Amino acid sequence: MPQTPLPVRLLVCVTCRREGDDPEAPRQGARLRDALAGRLPEGVELQPVECLGNCKRSCTVALSAPGTWTYVFGDLTAESGPDILTGIDLLTHSSDGLMPWRGRPDVFKRSMIARIPPLPIQEVLYPPLEGEGRPPGPGWGENTPAPMEKAASPREEVTPPRGFASTLPLQGRVVKPTLKDAAE
Structure with a gap:
């Protein structure tokens, strides 16, 4: 076909x-x-x-x-x-x-x-926070980065999943890389 x-x-x-x-x-x-x-x-x-x-x-x-x-x-x-x-x-x-x-x-x-990468990039690259469920589709296997820590307030800084190397706004949360991430 x-x-x-x-x-x-x-x-x-x-x-x-x-x-x-x-x-x-x-x-x-x-x-x-x-x-x-x-x-x-x-x-x-x-x-x-x-x-x-x-x-x-x-x-x-x-x-x-x-x-x-x-x-x-x-x-x-x-x-x-x-x-x-x-x-x-x-x-x-x-x-x-x-x-x-x-x-x-x-x-x-x-x-x-x-x-x-295909958009919406957020669903492809960023795993949801704990309790938010996972979006349907490929890319959520054993190699998926661990979910980010949940922020107490919408603008509180959170630790990004391993491998992310930039500061990105993410659904009102600010993700900042750690020195450990940059070295890996």
Whole structure:
């Protein structure tokens, strides 16, 4: 039975321009958006955005679909449209939510900026507090980090599960890494 492609959102930074580009000329990102408009397969939403914060490696796009990793790519041009279409096809037909390396266009092999876990990230990365139950779905096996200690007040600091290395706001709680965590 053939797999139904996932709906995909393609974010294109329309303010991207390369250093040295004529400031009066249409920007690379806007040109890329225009090149892709009308060429995208059914189920792909083209969403122009004003900035993806990757100006040093413009032109930038992001691909996301429900239950898949989100990919951010830079160093693209208005002529990158066919490679982006290939990447969309790989992501939408992926059985595990990852864009396979094999078959990925060369520009996507060289220009990946980030790969972001499926959202909602909170359910994927952070185990619930004791007594809150576990969300359904994969990732809650024996390798799951232990639940965090419950905070007495919403802004009280709590100790994060082992392996977390940054301060993150989490449902009104503030998670701070310990020196022990940083050393491991």
